[in-house]
Amino acid sequence: AQKITQTQPGMFVQEKEAVTLDCTYDTSDPSYGLFWYKQPSSGEMIFLIYQGSYDQQNATEGRYSLNFQKARKSANLVISASQLGDSAMYFCAMREVFRDDKIIFGKGTRLHILP
């Protein structure tokens, strides 16, 4: 069974609109972390945002926020006021502390921002 599920292979969004990228996860570990990474066409992996399983507040980093719904096991990435430079592949990832701390990734969502 997939541990990280990203159900949107691709998305097209108009510039300046907000966009939500979906991520659901599956774990029985009480202590885990959730991450989002951006991969532009140049190929590097860029860390965006982190949410710990015990964090009470949703994480925010500039235009990025993580909509963490623990009971639903979802960790959606919200990008406000999208820009052309946001066009990239986005990966959701999870780290399970009691499963060797290994980090597992989803299949990704390719986001296209339209001018």
Place this chain on the structure above:
Amino acid sequence: NAGVTQTPKFRVLKTGQSMTLLCAQDMNHEYMYWYRQDPGMGLRLIHYSVGEGTTAKGEVPDGYNVSRLKKQNFLLGLESAAPSQTSVYFCASSPNSGTGYSTEAFFGQGTRLTVV
């Protein structure tokens, strides 16, 4: 500051040849990981290490071996390359999640490997 450095950046192998990919990190991280990225498959964990001298299998370990003789280095070996191993390989490192610090993985720039 170098961070995570992968060597080489590109390589073409013939089927059956062997090679070693080197990953070096200068951040004193305990954890190191090797992933492969294929279209539509995301990043899949090949092997990982939770400290010097330790290695463990990830999601897709077959056909690969690893070694972590020194804390800063994590080597990925292909003993007999196959076309199915054509991929982009990423190395990453991270601190132990128990440190209380940011625990995201820091990535190398990737190695594009083609097996013909």
